[in-house]
Each structure stands twice: as C-alpha cells, then as structure tokens.
Amino acid sequence: MGHTCRGTINLATATITVDDACNFVISNGGAQTYHLKASCEVERQRWITALELAKAKAARMQAESDDSGDDFSPSSPPNSEVQSALRTLGSKVEDLSTCNDLISKHGSALQRSLSELDSLRLTGEAGDKIRQVTERATLFRITSNAMINACRDFLALAQAHSKRWQKALQAERDQRVRLEDTLEQLAKQHNHLERAFRGAAQANASPDSKGAAGPGKGEASDEDDDNEFFDAMEEAPEFITVPADPQFHKSVAGRESPSQELLPLRKRRTRIPDKPNYSLNLWSIMKNCIGKELSKIPMPVNFNEPISMLQRLSEDLEYHELLDKAAKCHSSLEQMCYVAAFSVSSYSTTVHRTGKPFNPLLGETYELDRRRESGYRSLCEQVSHHPPAAAHHAISDRGWTLRQEITVASKFRGKYLSIMPLGTIHAIFEKSNNHYTWKKVTTTVHNIIVGKLWIDQSGEIDVVNHTTGDRCHLKFAPYSYFSRDVARKVTGVVMDKDGKAHYVLSGTWDEKMEFSRVMQSSRGGENGAEGKQKTVYQTLKAREVWRKNPQPDGAESMYFFTSLALTLNESEDGVAPTDSRRRPDQRLMEEGRWDEANAEKQRLEEKQRSARREREREAATAPHDNYQALWFERCEDRITGEQVHIYKGGYWENKERGSWDGCPDIF
Structure with missing residues (x-):
C-alpha cells in the first residue's frame, strides 16, 4: 500500500458502486475509475463481496499499527x-x-x-x-x-x-462496523434471492429433472442452504456406458466372494457423550481470518470434534476390507477397481462432519491396533508443525501396506472454506508387488457466513499402478443445483498401460461404488465439451464394490461419528504417552467440559511454543527448526521423488516392552 504505481486505486478510500445487473464501478473520486463487467449477476456479487472485505481490511491496516488481526476485544477510544x-x-x-x-x-x-x-x-x-x-x-x-x-x-x-x-x-x-453489518446482511439477502430462484426453477422444471438431489440428496432443501453455483454443462459425463451384447454375459462370470469377518475380541464403546448445545457465532471469529491459513488461526474447541487429525487420518482404514479383497485378486486390473473404490470410501465419513479435528501437537502419535480383529495395525505421528504434516503407516497380515504423509492447506474465502490435502498415498501389495499411488481431492465447507454448513468433495484422482502401468482416472463432480445427475457423483475408468479401458466405475462418494467390465469401446454419441466426441463403453452388468456402513443410532448428537470413529478416542492401556487418547483438552471436550478444554488447549499450545523456542536456542546456527520425528525418518520417496517421512520401525516393539523412554513430554 505504501509503494503504489500509476493507475492504482487505494481500496481503503475507494468507492465501489453497482451500475446494473453485471457491471460495477470502482473509483477513488478523482482521476482514476474502473468500469468492470462480470459474466453474470452472481459473479458480480462475488466480486463486490470480495472487494468490500478487502476494503475493510485495508482501512483496518491503515488505522491500526498492530498486525495481530485480533479484534475480539474492543479497541481503545x-x-x-x-x-x-x-x-x-x-x-x-x-x-x-x-x-x-x-x-x-x-x-x-x-x-x-x-x-x-x-x-x-x-x-x-x-x-x-x-x-x-x-x-x-x-x-x-x-x-x-x-x-x-x-x-x-x-x-x-x-x-x-x-x-x-x-x-x-x-x-x-x-x-x-457498517461494512461488517452490510456484508452479513448482503449474505442473507443473497441467500434469500437464491432460495427464491430455486423455487422458481423447481416450479418450471421438467418432470425428469425434479428428481435432482440437492445437498440433502433428495430431502427438502433447508431454507438456510446457501449453495455454490457451477456451470452444469462443465459437469457433463466424460463418457457414456451402454449394456454389452448378451453373449458376453454368458462368457464372463462374476466372481466376488464376501469378505471374511472376524468377531471382535474386545467390546468397544458405541456411544460418546452428546455434543453440548453451546452457541458461538462462527462469523464473529472467521470474518478477521479471510485469506489466512486455517492452521494458523487460534480457534476455540467449540468448532472442533473430539478427535485429532491423526485419528481422522486413521479413519481412512474404515473400509480396509477393500484392500483385503484387492490383495486376493489375481488380475491387477480388477485389483485396481478395489483400490480405486478404497480411495473413494475415505470421503464417506465426511458428508456430515462439519467439525474441525484438533490440530496435533508436534510429536503427538496415534495407534490403531486392530490386528486381532481385522488383521491390521496403524501408526500416525505429527512430524512437522510448520507446515503441519502427519505421517501414517499401516500394515496388514492380509498382504497389504498403506502409507501416506499428508499436509493440509486451507483457505477461508468468505462464503466457503477450501481444504486442500497435499501429499501422496501409497498402497503396496505383498503377493503381486503392485505399488499404487494417488492423492486426495479438495474438500469445500459451504455456508460459512449464513445458513446450514454442508460439505462437498470435488476434483480428480489418478490412481496409478507403478508396477504394471495401469491407471484409473476418477472424477468427483462438484455439486450443481442445475445438474440432473445424482449429487456427489464419482465416475472413473480403469485402463491398462496402453490406454485400453477394462472397467468403468460409477457411484457416489457418500453411499456406494459399482464397477462394470468393458466389453467394447467406441467413439461416438453426444458431443462433449468443446465439440469432442465422447467415448461409448459397452459394459456388463454393474457389480457393487463398496457400500457405506449405516450410521450408529444417535449419530447426529455425537458429531455424526461412524461406528469406528466412536471407538478412536476410547481410553486404552499400553499406548504411548504421546498418543492422542491421552491429550487432556481433547478428553475434556469429549466429556462436554468445553471451558476447561479451551483453557487446557491454550496451555498445551504455549508449551509447544516454548519447546520450539528452546530447540531454536540449542541450535542457534541452524537455518531452520531442527526437529526430528521419533518413529518416522525423512527421506526421498523412490516412486514419487518427494521428500517424505517413512516408518523406521520400533514402535510396536517398544509397546510390547512397555518402554517409552524416548517419547517427548508434550501433554
């Protein structure tokens, strides 16, 4: 702001006016005026909102010398x-x-x-x-x-x-103050206009489009819903599937054996204390955080759920049976279908989970030992604080290993919050030596300012078998009110190294996935985007590869946790002193003692800052924080070339001995 160039307008003193439906004007009252035009009224309103927020921020930066951004206490007269x-x-x-x-x-x-x-x-x-x-x-x-x-x-x-x-x-x-009030009022008016428009669209809709599901998937849309709009044409299917000739059905027999379930040897809890009805205005906190990294915002536990990000990462294993089945496959292409379905299944737990997991403390760990019940055991460790990164390693007696290191980048955009997981997930199968990798898609939390929070997943995933060259391209379609497709749709095609399609996958990330074997493919059918012809796949009858487990009774009052999630924070003997189950603020929050949890959270965060300052003093000559993880070591991944943390062993052996001498004191 202090070093402007010719033609700039200082937002702190600018005037922003609306000309007509799509035009708006920015002026400094003098020689400089911008006349701008958006493609539609909705886009124009987004620009106006963003500029008003930036103007308020610019005025605040001029008026206040401190850059703390903390406006919770009233300013001095x-x-x-x-x-x-x-x-x-x-x-x-x-x-x-x-x-x-x-x-x-x-x-x-x-x-x-x-x-x-x-x-x-x-x-x-x-x-x-x-x-x-x-x-x-x-x-x-x-x-x-x-x-x-x-x-x-x-x-x-x-x-x-x-x-x-x-x-x-x-x-x-x-x-x-007026701008903040105006912005909130504007959001409510915008929400009202969208509801009115949706009502008019439904009244004029053709019979075949009235079945399109909104965020509630077929249920009546909540009157506070405030949805993002996308161009429905962009979300048209990339390919078309048609039934194959009946003769193929006779020659190909489906083979899918039900997974063998073992009865749990330990009775685990099925309930946690109900969520208290504490009211807190999210907008009052988030309005000063627009554009900031979410992990750097000191958020009270009122917006959390009583599990840590390490436990949330361990929830990826809820549908471990898909990897068990994949390990038994003789065909790498069929195995790819199960791996792809597994990559989709991890999102099914997020559909109603609007609570934020606790940010793990540096050195915090979480073990999930289900070896006797389900054949696997898993370990997570928070290996970095800036940027926050968690390493995860799971190994199963049924022939597979899963490992990942995830860094979560997030930005608050005003009406919605974008969460971008960075990092690669690896699945390795012992029998075939097939090594798969993929990344996660973007999660978006809508209606931050006003309305009922709802979550969407959008983006594309490429699941690659680095041993055979097989590939599965999955597409998560963003929610669009105008689309006739089912909401939360996921489609994909499994191809060999030569690009020949063998299986088509379809379904939704919150309910089920099916796969169909491709008998023939050809170019033709409707023209897709930019006039390109879509591929038509002739397929056998679809078979269900994955279906979401039913929610436990009373899930809506227990943060919409799944049956697995309800057991994650259950107290357990013998775990490391750094385990998330031992984290006091998280335990207090689960018990409904939120005021005490907030005080404890501040104590733990200050303790973590003090430990970091001590490390920096001890290594004053080092250019950066010299922290080293306890159970994972940093190295270059031979498949992706990324710098990652890989499990170096020793945790389970130390647990058997009951020896935790090397663990840091973080709680």
Missing part, C-alpha cells in the same frame, strides 16, 4: 490516543521553553560581559573579534526565539486539528 500524543508534544514544548529561558539568561550575561570588554576601548584586532562575537550571540538568541515560536505554533496547530483526527478515526471504525 480514539480520542485517548490523540490526547496522549498531544500531551507528549506539550511536554516537549515545555522542555524547549525551559531551554529557551536558560539561553536568554546566559545570552544576556554573555552580552553584558561583551559590553564590558567593549568599554575597555580595545583597539585593533581584539576589538574586531569582540564585535564579531557580539553579533553571533545576538543571532543565536534570535534563532532560538524563532525555534521556540515555531514549536508553539506546531502545538497550537496540533491542538486545533485534534478534533478532526478524532472524528476521522471514529469514522473509520464506524465504517468498518
């Missing part, structure tokens, strides 16, 4: 700041006046002494020197008097303008 400055100025002028009196006193004495010397009637060079000194002393007195008078004039001017400064500061603060 503006006149107190100005009066304090004036008092300081006044005291300085008084000091100058005292100095001036001393200068006058000593100057008069000096001139008297010079007059006495002059009365001696010295001649020659001595007399000239005395007259020169007398003139300089007189000039010095005149200059000092002028300086004092200038200081008095400055003080008088400051006092005269103090009321104007006070009014200007107060006007800026009032304007910020």
